[in-house]
Amino acid sequence: MYVSLRDVAARAGVSFQTAGKVLNGRSGVVSASTRERILKAAADLGYVPNAMARGLVRQSSVTVGVVADDFADLAVSQFVLAAQRAAASRGHAALISSVHAGVDAATAVRKLLEYRVDGILVAAPTLEDDPVLGEVLRGRLPVVSFNRVHGGGIPTIGSDHAVTGTLAAEHLLGLGHRRIGTITGPQSRQVVGTRTRGFRAVLDAADVPLPDQRVVEADWTYEGGWSATHRLLDADPSVTAVFVHNDTMAVGVLKALHERGLDLPAECSVVGCDDLSFAGYLVPPLTTVRIPFQETGERAAQLLVDRIGGKAIPSRNLLPVELVVRESTSPPNR
Template identity: 80%
Template sequence: MYVSLKDVAARAGVSFQTASKVLNGHSRVASPSTRERILRAAADLGYVPNAMARGLVRQASVTIGVLADDFSDQAVSQFVLAAQRAAASRGHGALISSVHADIDAELAVRKLLEYRVDGILVAAPSLEDEPSLGAALRGPLPVVSINRIHGGGVPLIGSDHAMTGTLAAEHLLGLGHQRIGTVIGPRGRQVVQRRMRGFREALRAAGQPLPERRIVEADWTYDGGWSATHRLLDSDPTITAVFVHNDVMAMGVLKALHERGLRLPADCSVVGCDDLSFAGYLVPALTTVRIPFEETGERAATLLLDRIGGKRIPARDLLPVELVVRESTSSP
């Protein structure tokens, strides 16, 4: 158990205010004997000053709280680390709190508030439709998020997800593909809906249909991509290209295509989404749409700090995405 300033004051037989001032270097507030008694009490009890409380009193620094849902996800970890770096570059700190389906959102937010954070940065896309998270974040503290928050009203800093679908479709169409399928994430997620909107519109503009049999839903995992690909080819074995909604699923897609005896990319091209660190090391190296996770983390932290400082920030700020062409796509 931590020794509090109140404990020191009680041991020394002085008021809380006197103990606080002496331990913060204000020697003139007490007689030499009282000052010595306070310092001896602090030493005997093993008192350690609360750096966070000192910062608040002196207004020496700002601390942002980062609420994230899956640190095992490389995209989330890249975002969080970038946000920490951005805060540190301005002399500020960041406290991290985990929240997901098994952790009460209200409790996670309350923990950050107990540490007296000055604002909260949210990276919890799996909880975008969770009412408890939206309710917990309502209050006077500035909040910025990379995903939609239930109830709205929170500035959104993210990527142009509709453009990811557009770039993938235009790339495959430009190579001459006409029978294109897609392995998507959970349909209820806004990121999936936006990527599908861009993908559909690009295909429609080129006069290419996207029948339902060429759309297969999966979770965001390697196994999800693997099983979805087998279902996709069972429903339409004529497909010559697949757009996959993230790079982790794309690994499973590549494995399933190999198992089907297809040559990659001669028989089937694959486009992923994210450009995670392993994408260039797959066989074949994965063509993918790069999502700027680190830039988003830096931008989100910077805007949150600006908002804490009283500046106006945009309600919506979408960073551009980029197609990275490697070896997994070619003409059919």
């Protein structure tokens, strides 16, 4: 049972209005002895201020809202956790509203508005083409998004994913690979198109072909990566290297290559993308392009709190990516 402000006031022998003023930090409203009596009563009873009630009175909650779509996506979960910690370090709690089968974007945002959040972080990549999300966000509160928002007008933060593809291609070409394939996420996603364009541009510049049969679409999952690898090598067994659009799919890729009896990395090199925590513990340890999800979440929260405080922030914020070379890539021997 929560202790109320009236409980504290009764213990201290003052009105609840007086107790509220003291516990809200106002000075000069009572004598020093009365102030001490109120504070002692609150401590003895274990009183915790009602932040929601304060928010309703002030029309401000010192809380940021987070709209997220899939915590099974390790990129989203890393971003949200880092943002939550960064917001807390600057005095803001985080309230998360998840979009799923029973809750659409408009409902998720409305729930946050009901709690009088001061601003909203968006980590909902699957909703990047949802016009409703953009409509309910624009013009209401300060917003920063991890993904593109349909219709624009929302500051975004992330990385240049063309560079992600560029780094993977340059690494494989530098090792001497010329028969290269790629396993992508869903082609409807903007990040997939951007990574693929960066990857293809480097191969084109080196006169290395990337025919359609060497570009296989998957769904970001272990199973999707496994299935896509078999389809890729069924279509073109000569492939000696694969760029995989996330580390989760790369786990399935390694399994499929092992099932086909290929010696890794000598007979087939693999480059992932993300540098998730397990990447260095795979067999072989995965070469991958590191996406700074944690730093992105931290920076997103900082930008949002700045915007809540009235500061101008850039409309597009990019953090660098980097290639992490491990043991899943080597020069080809076939």
